[in-house]
Every structure is written in structure tokens, then in C-alpha cells.
Amino acid sequence: MERIPILRMGRFLLVTIQVDMHDQLALTLQDDLTQRIVKDRAKGVLIDISSLDVVDSFIGRMISNIAGMSRVLDAQTVVVGMRPAVAITLVELGLDLAGVRTALNVEKGMALLQGATA
Amino acid sequence: MKDSNTTLAAIIRKHEADILAEWLRLQAEVRSPHGTIDEAEQRSASRDFLSALAKAVGEQSAADLRAPAFDRVREILTDISTTRARQGFSPSETATFVFLLKQPLFARLRKDIADGQGLADALWTATLLIDGLGLFTTEAFQKTREEVIQRQQRELLELSTPVVELWEGILALPLIGTLDSGRTQVVMESLLEKIVSSGSELAIIDITGVPTVDTLVAQHLMKTVAAARLMGADCIISGIRPQIAQTIVHLGVDLSQVVTKSSLADAFVVALARTGARVEGRGAAIPASTTAGA
Numbered sequence A: 001m002e003r004i005p006i007l008r009m010g011r012f013l014l015v016t017i018q019v020d021m022h023d024q025l026a027l028t029l030q031d032d033l034t035q036r037i038v039k040d041r042a043k044g045v046l047i048d049i050s051s052l053d054v055v056d057s058f059i060g061r062m063i064s065n066i067a068g069m070s071r072v073l074d075a076q077t078v079v080v081g082m083r084p085a086v087a088i089t090l091v092e093l094g095l096d097l098a099g100v101r102t103a104l105n106v107e108k109g110m111a112l113l114q115g116a117t118a
Numbered sequence B: 001m002k003d004s005n006t007t008l009a010a011i012i013r014k015h016e017a018d019i020l021a022e023w024l025r026l027q028a029e030v031r032s033p034h035g036t037i038d039e040a041e042q043r044s045a046s047r048d049f050l051s052a053l054a055k056a057v058g059e060q061s062a063a064d065l066r067a068p069a070f071d072r073v074r075e076i077l078t079d080i081s082t083t084r085a086r087q088g089f090s091p092s093e094t095a096t097f098v099f100l101l102k103q104p105l106f107a108r109l110r111k112d113i114a115d116g117q118g119l120a121d122a123l124w125t126a127t128l129l130i131d132g133l134g135l136f137t138t139e140a141f142q143k144t145r146e147e148v149i150q151r152q153q154r155e156l157l158e159l160s161t162p163v164v165e166l167w168e169g170i171l172a173l174p175l176i177g178t179l180d181s182g183r184t185q186v187v188m189e190s191l192l193e194k195i196v197s198s199g200s201e202l203a204i205i206d207i208t209g210v211p212t213v214d215t216l217v218a219q220h221l222m223k224t225v226a227a228a229r230l231m232g233a234d235c236i237i238s239g240i241r242p243q244i245a246q247t248i249v250h251l252g253v254d255l256s257q258v259v260t261k262s263s264l265a266d267a268f269v270v271a272l273a274r275t276g277a278r279v280e281g282r283g284a285a286i287p288a289s290t291t292a293g294a
Helices: A023-040 A057-072 A084-092 A106-117 B002-014 B016-029 B039-059 B068-087 B091-099 B102-112 B116-159 B181-198 B215-231 B242-251 B264-275 B288-292
Strands: A006-009 A012-016 A044-048 A076-080 A101-103 B164-167 B170-176 B202-209 B234-238
Touching: A006 A023, A012 A023, A012 A106, A023 A057, A044 A057, A044 A106, A057 A076, A076 A106, A084 B181, A084 B215, A101 A106, A101 B215, B002 B016, B002 B039, B002 B102, B002 B116, B016 B039, B016 B102, B039 B068, B068 B091, B068 B116, B091 B116, B102 B116, B116 B181, B164 B264, B170 B181, B170 B264, B181 B202, B181 B215, B202 B215, B202 B264, B215 B234, B215 B242, B234 B264
Parallel strands: A012 A044, A044 A076, A076 A101, B170 B202, B202 B234
Antiparallel strands: A006 A012, B164 B170
């Protein structure tokens, strides 16, 4: 079955989304991620969406959901690498991903997490 | 209708020289405040128009100006309207060119057709024809004007959205002119592109040059700020004039999510402090954090 890989980097987890998301994949990712946060005692989750050209309200909501779940499990979520066109689309859709932190790229996102959890 | 068309065409052709002379005289009487058109040019345009019209009317039902027989007539009219629109004539002045033809044409019709029914028919056909042509002139005029407006809008869009890098990691976006949704889109896109290409984490949006801020403009600003935040960059809005601060509060616009500063200089100091740099005078050091305030 298709899965999105979750990589561990120290106290943080890195998720790179490179394929089109659909319902089942999103549910699997939420499932896997919550399990890994608990298992690895992760303090932060980096979601890299720099390969996504198109983001719809479904993915927007999925990201919000993941952030909410991680917060309950005491891990911070940072979304990195959002493309300009994607950002404009999300704003036009009225999704401002409140409560989700953002950074320009993985490096800056990592620095943000390190600063926040230090 | 076909009969009255043929009659009309025959009469125009028969009296072409007379009608042209009288028409030109009438045109010369109308003085425009926007300057005059070259006499020779006017004469040749009018002559071409009249002969093309006579030919077209003879071939085609006058009611249908879109027919291929009227191609030449439309072409001449479009030329005239376009030239006049560029020269700054008003639409009625442009349409008058066609409407002035009524008087000489009707006079000839009255003289040549004795039969009352025939005259009424011919007059009706001619009226339909000239009204249609007049409307066409106005349309062509309008189209030219709209093209001019569109071109200017495009130029304005390109001119007015520069994104400049003030410091490493600090962008400035000086907005000048009214913000509508079209411009916001362009502004947003160029800002976000620049954020990506320069890797900046701070952007200062300066609205000193925005004449009025209403709820819609504020909404557009907030959208830009939200989009930049989604990409991982923070925005500071600067250049808020006292009048605009009052308007924003009276309108109940909520800018509490954004850092706002009254001048670009203040915003720059805040931005420098966030990037870890500080401004130092040659004498005593000015710590950025105390001047920044927020």
C-alpha cells in the first residue's frame, strides 16, 4: 500500500509530501504520524510541501488536523516550502492555517523548531 | 425593403457630388473644441464613405449592417472613429459625422420621390441605415477608448509593484495608488515570488502611497499578509497616515494580527532587530530593541 515516509531527525520528524493526496493516504499519514510521535517522543513535526503544485481545501484541512493532533501529543508542527501559488489559493479559500507555524524551507523550519523547543 | 434600398442607392449615386458637397459644408460648420481634422483628409474620407455606402446599399438589405456588403463602409467608419477617439473627440462629435448626412440625403429623397408611400418607405430605410451607422461609430469609438484604458491599466500594474530588498532577509513593498483585487493579486504574486527567490523572512508593506483604505483594501492587505505567513515570512505594515488610522478604527477593521508602524523607518528598525542586526550611531549606540517598541 502507498505510504508517505516519515523520517526521524533527532527529536523531530520530517514528512515530505510529494504525491497527490487522497482520502486514504491522508488517513494513513495521520495514523502513522501520531503513532511515530508517541513512539519516538518527538517534539516537533516538519511537513515539507515544496513539491506540491496544487493544494485544495482537503489538504489544507488535513494539515490543520495534523497540527491539532500533534499539539495534543505535545509536538509542534511547522509547514515548510509552500509555493506562492499555493499560498494564494489557500488564502482565497479562506484557510489561513491558524495555529500552524510556517517557514521558508526545511533548514529554517528546523531552526524554528529548535528555537521553540529549546 | 429591397425596392426602397435600390431607390436609395440610385438616388445616392445620382446626387453623389451634391450630397458630398453639402455634407462637407455641414461638417465644416460644426466646430469642435478639441481641434479640427485635416480638411483634405475629411474630404477624401467622406467621399470614400459615400461611394462605399451607395454600393453597399445597392447590394444588401440596409437593416443588416453586419453583412459582408458593408465591410468597406464599416472599415472606413472604424478608421474615422479610431482617429477621432485618439485625438480626444467626444463620442457625440464622432457620431455627428454620420448623422450630418441625414439632411442632404433626406432633401434629395424628398425632391426625387413624388409618391408619398414611396417617400415614406425610402425615408424609413435611410433613417434605419444612418442610425445604425451612427451607433456603429459610437461602438467603434468606445472600443478604441477601452483599448487605451486597458493598455494604461496594464502599464500601471507593471509600473507600480516593485519589491525591493532593503537588507539581507528584509523586503520592502512600497504600494502606490489604489488597491483593487486585480492589483492585490499582482502585488501578492510578486511579493511571494521575491520571498522565495531571496529567502527573506520579513516583508515591510508600506502604504504611504495608498490614498484611501476602506474595508476592501484592508481585506486585500490582510490576504497578502496571510499568504506571506503561509510561506513562512512575517509582514510589517508601515506608512499608516493619521487619517488612515482613524478610518481603519471607524470601519472596525481588525489589524491586531499584524505589526503596524507609522513610518517605514520604524518598521525597518523592527525588522533589523528581528534579524539580529542593530543600528548604531557614531556616538552612543542606539539599541534597536528600545527604539522598536514592539
